[in-house]
Structures are given as structure tokens and as C-alpha cells.
Amino acid sequence: MTTILAVRARAAVAAGLTLGLALLGAAPASAVGGTPVTPTELFNDLQACSTDQNAPVYTSGRGGVQLEGIAGSTDTGVSWVDEQFQLWPVADPTQLITGSDLYAFPGNEASVTLGNGALTDGRTYAWQARTVDAGGTASAWTAPCYLAVDNTFPSQAPTVTSANYPQGQADQGGAPIQLSFGANGVSDVVGYEYSWDGEFGVIGGAVMGPHGIPQYQDPFGPDARFTVRADALGGSGSVSLLPPGNSRYLRLTVRSLDRALNWSPPTVYTVYIKPDFPAVVRQGHSPQFGKPAPFKLTADPGVQAASPVVSFTVQHWNGQTQSTETVPASGNGTAVVTETLDGAYGDRLLVSTTSANGWVSSQAWWDNGYLDTSPTVTSDVYPENGSGGGVGVPGAFTFTPKINGADVASYTYSVNWGAPVTVQAGAHGVAQVSWTPDQSDWYDLEVYATTKDGVQLAPYDYYFAVN
CATH class of the missing domain: 2.60.40.10 (Immunoglobulins)
Incomplete structure (x- = not known):
């Protein structure tokens, strides 16, 4: 809450006490001087x-x-x-x-x-x-x-109503929630406090200004958040609220406050908003890994009708990194965005809209499912899940990409979790390495590819035994 300087009444100097009260006794002070x-x-x-x-x-x-x-x-x-x-x-x-x-x-x-x-x-x-x-x-x-x-708490919880988001039904989103709070018969209510998470903070108080002079924080001042002043003592208050976050099942907790800031029992008002996320449609055929893919974004018609959508927020998760961008919307609530699909396990887009009135829709999810980007590993001497070769017998292992080979720059491998070794990929993204065992045992050859754009792809574990 922004601190507001309280209005102060500077006390006038009284000529003397006229109520017949006895004077208090004097107390220690520093050396006498002045008045x-x-x-x-x-x-x-x-x-x-x-x-x-x-x-x-x-x-x-x-x-x-x-x-x-x-x-x-x-x-x-x-x-x-x-x-x-x-x-x-x-x-x-x-x-x-x-x-x-x-x-x-x-x-x-x-x-x-x-x-x-x-x-x-x-x-x-x-x-x-x-x-x-x-x-x-x-x-x-x-x-x-x-x-x-005033040590008496308001005895009744406030009333809460909404003209455009009544309880007990699913409501179209897009417009701020108009809410009215009532004192429910409590005559000394001066205002109301509300919370989306059910928790209330400290209300009122002051910060200390120069010379220790309190600067009172008016809990119902023009810069106050989460409170509204009643229109009269024991009267009502009204607010226009935008939902927080992307949740569309909302619980608003409201309590009334009297002149001493004693609070009432709370009232919980629930709102359920119909799904209002945008449509996300990939254009054209499935793109190759690491290549740009266009997406058409279309705002929910109800949201667009309530207040024109001005932008889309696009979050792109590829399993390793996350990026967010804001894309301007056209007048009809659409936009086209291009995303490079380079997730080692697939890609996911989360898209929401923002309207001119500040309304933020829920998020649409798009993903291309699980994508296997691990390499294929083969060996004539040491077959996968089998045994072959022997101590001192070298074996060749070939790494072949499952994605477009032109995108693969190198492979990194290790044997039984030893020191990793990186080799460059050749034509069509293929690489071959030679390895010689020094003892008979089961081995795990773990290998992954890295693209020319620096994206580390999924690893593959190749198990084999040495005779």
C-alpha cells in the first residue's frame, strides 16, 4: 500500500486546565533554561x-x-x-x-x-x-x-454479489468482475478488504517521518490495494476486478472493517469462468527438427467481443530452455507467430491473450508430443544387449541421427560413466568411433548428439558385454 500522509489537527495551546484535574508532579529533566x-x-x-x-x-x-x-x-x-x-x-x-x-x-x-x-x-x-x-x-x-x-468485532460477514459474474454458473470471461459488498446490517462498517488467496495482510499502521512523526497509512486511501471504502457508515462498497493469473476457478474472500479496523467473519465468493483460451493451430506440414514453423493464433470469440485482444503472450518450452514473447494482435484478434521446434524431447507452446481492458485469458497448450532425438548406435563386434569381441579386441561403434543429419554437428559419448569424449559428425550427421576393452564385463555406452545451433539432444544408452 502506498503511504498516504494522514490529515493532522495541530492542537491549540490551552490557557490552563479548567476541568478541575490535579496537576501531575514534575520529573527529572536536563538543566533549567528557557520556557x-x-x-x-x-x-x-x-x-x-x-x-x-x-x-x-x-x-x-x-x-x-x-x-x-x-x-x-x-x-x-x-x-x-x-x-x-x-x-x-x-x-x-x-x-x-x-x-x-x-x-x-x-x-x-x-x-x-x-x-x-x-x-x-x-x-x-x-x-x-x-x-x-x-x-x-x-x-x-x-x-x-x-x-x-471500540473492541467489538462486526458480528456479521459481509454480503457479496456480482451483476455480471453470479455464483452457481459458468460465466463468459473477458470483462472485469463487478462486485458489490454490503455490511449485512452492521451499522459501523467503514470499508471492506478482499483477497484472492484467502490471506489478509496488516492494514493501517504508519511509517515514521522526520522527528518520528507518524505518517498514517489510510487503509481506504486512493492508492490502497485490496480495500474499498463504504459509501456511508454501514454502507456498501463496489469494485471492478480482473482475475489474477490464469486460473478460471476463482475464490474471493471478503471481510468488512469498522472504524477501529476490527474485522468481520469472512465471506467467500466463487466465480467459474468458461474456458477462454485462444486457438493455436500449426500451419502447413510437420516441419523438420530445428526448422521454423508458423502458428496461427486466434482469440476466444467471447473474450474478443468483450474487449478487443491487443496481444498474445507465447511461452515456448523445449525441455531445456524457456522463452517468452509478446505478439501484437490484428484488429480481428488473430496473429501469426513463427517458432523453431528444437526440443530434445519435443516442444510445448503456452499461449494466452491480453485484452484492451487488461483481461488475461487462460493459457492454450500446444505440443508436438514426444520426439525421440537420441542417436541410433550400432556395432558389428559388440552387438546391443549381447556379447562379443574380447579383451583387447577393438570394436567400431557407429552413431546415426534420427533427425535431419545435416543439423548434427557432433556426438559426445562415455563408457561406464567415464570421461566424456566428443567427436565431430561427418556426412549426413554420421560418426564412427573405435573402442577397445581391457576386461570382460557389461558396459554402458551413453551417447548424445549436439546440433549446429548448439542444442543438446536426447542421450541413448547402448548396453553390451565383452567376452
Whole structure:
């Protein structure tokens, strides 16, 4: 989520406490000099304080509330001061809760946490801060800030509906999913959070700016992701979503949030989208190995009708490497792409479309099946799966390609997993080597070809015994 600077209300300096509250005692501070300055930049639970009793900041008070402000002194040489805080329920100012930061650095945020386990759900509280120097001289209290404690989670899961992708049927893809979220009778819902994977992250919070001033992250701000603000307190929200990835069975998990960001039970909304992958058709006859082959790509008609397809994404897997390219689509949602089919075990294409509105289709798969590119190995002296020759008797082994011989540059072989030896291929891609055994045993001759384009083909294991 992009950080958004929260709107801040700078507390006005109060002439004095008029609520009849006792002053807090002075605390240790650095050498007396200058005059204490009433704290500024007041925040509660990282949100800017509200000086309007009718518009308090809502927060969860389960672990107390964090209060902070910047204390100061007119003497720039003062190293630290005592920043004092007091908190009380608006309905009963006699229930005063106090605390202080004895070593607050002037010009930087200092904080305390008050009311852990002592704050009542549903109550509105006021709080103030002041600066006290080493001599006990105190600044004026700040104007009261107001917060409301809300520890109650929304009791009902939100409602979720879609006009163009209703549940319980297969829907044509191509258009963004229009979704409406409802509070389901919960009166203090302020927004909704949604997730495609069923997991929710941390919402709200702040990053620290200069001097430790919180920069609150509005969970429903214009740059927020995966949330939407309700159109009114307890109202509804709407979003237009494009599905993630290539899956066409979708599960969207939604929960509502109240003013203190307490969350409701979740609602799961499922969408099933009809197959919307493009057609992939190889043109002409089967190409020779390593030769270019043209393919015609055609967008799904329903996807094309919803929003014109602007491109095709083609992933080519050949068993050893993977490449991806984007091919522009014509106005009628078609394109022609040429791919060199040089996979040692065959080739696979995965093709999807991207529409003008951002919709990405599911992937079409095309492959040419299993392709045997291993060489043929023959020997008159040492027949395959048989025995022959003998110790010290040389044998010739001939390597012949199964693919177009003109494409083969060399063969690499090893005997019983020993050091590999590479020999150049001759005319028509054929090569012959001579090997002499030094003992009677079974042997494994493993050999593979490499093409002139540097593609390593499939290996072949030739088993034989020496008499």
C-alpha cells in the first residue's frame, strides 16, 4: 500500500486546565533554561488526534492506547524534558489515568501507552499532554484530543454479489468482475478488504517521518490495494476486478472493517469462468527438427467481443530452455507467430491473450508430443544387449541421427560413466568411433548428439558385454 500522509489537527495551546484535574508532579529533566513549550504533533495509535468531541478517533483499546507528541523548550540547549500525558473518560473526568516520558527529546515524538486493560468498550476518552522542565515549570496543557474505544468485532460477514459474474454458473470471461459488498446490517462498517488467496495482510499502521512523526497509512486511501471504502457508515462498497493469473476457478474472500479496523467473519465468493483460451493451430506440414514453423493464433470469440485482444503472450518450452514473447494482435484478434521446434524431447507452446481492458485469458497448450532425438548406435563386434569381441579386441561403434543429419554437428559419448569424449559428425550427421576393452564385463555406452545451433539432444544408452 502506498503511504498516504494522514490529515493532522495541530492542537491549540490551552490557557490552563479548567476541568478541575490535579496537576501531575514534575520529573527529572536536563538543566533549567528557557520556557517549556506545549507539545505539538499529537497522535493517538499513530493517527492524528481529533479536537472535536463529536468526531473522535476510533481505536481498539485492548492493549491500551499509545499517545504521543513533540515536547519542546525555548532553550535549544536543553537535552531532554518530561512530557506528561493524562487520559480520562469524557463521561467521568475523575477516572484520570496518567503517564509520562521522563526523557523526551525536544523536537522529537515521545510516547506513552495508557489504559492497558482499563479502557471500556464503547466509551469516548479525552487526553492531553504538556512539557515540564527540570525546575518543575510546566507548559500549558494541550487542548483535549478525543478517541473512542471500540473492541467489538462486526458480528456479521459481509454480503457479496456480482451483476455480471453470479455464483452457481459458468460465466463468459473477458470483462472485469463487478462486485458489490454490503455490511449485512452492521451499522459501523467503514470499508471492506478482499483477497484472492484467502490471506489478509496488516492494514493501517504508519511509517515514521522526520522527528518520528507518524505518517498514517489510510487503509481506504486512493492508492490502497485490496480495500474499498463504504459509501456511508454501514454502507456498501463496489469494485471492478480482473482475475489474477490464469486460473478460471476463482475464490474471493471478503471481510468488512469498522472504524477501529476490527474485522468481520469472512465471506467467500466463487466465480467459474468458461474456458477462454485462444486457438493455436500449426500451419502447413510437420516441419523438420530445428526448422521454423508458423502458428496461427486466434482469440476466444467471447473474450474478443468483450474487449478487443491487443496481444498474445507465447511461452515456448523445449525441455531445456524457456522463452517468452509478446505478439501484437490484428484488429480481428488473430496473429501469426513463427517458432523453431528444437526440443530434445519435443516442444510445448503456452499461449494466452491480453485484452484492451487488461483481461488475461487462460493459457492454450500446444505440443508436438514426444520426439525421440537420441542417436541410433550400432556395432558389428559388440552387438546391443549381447556379447562379443574380447579383451583387447577393438570394436567400431557407429552413431546415426534420427533427425535431419545435416543439423548434427557432433556426438559426445562415455563408457561406464567415464570421461566424456566428443567427436565431430561427418556426412549426413554420421560418426564412427573405435573402442577397445581391457576386461570382460557389461558396459554402458551413453551417447548424445549436439546440433549446429548448439542444442543438446536426447542421450541413448547402448548396453553390451565383452567376452
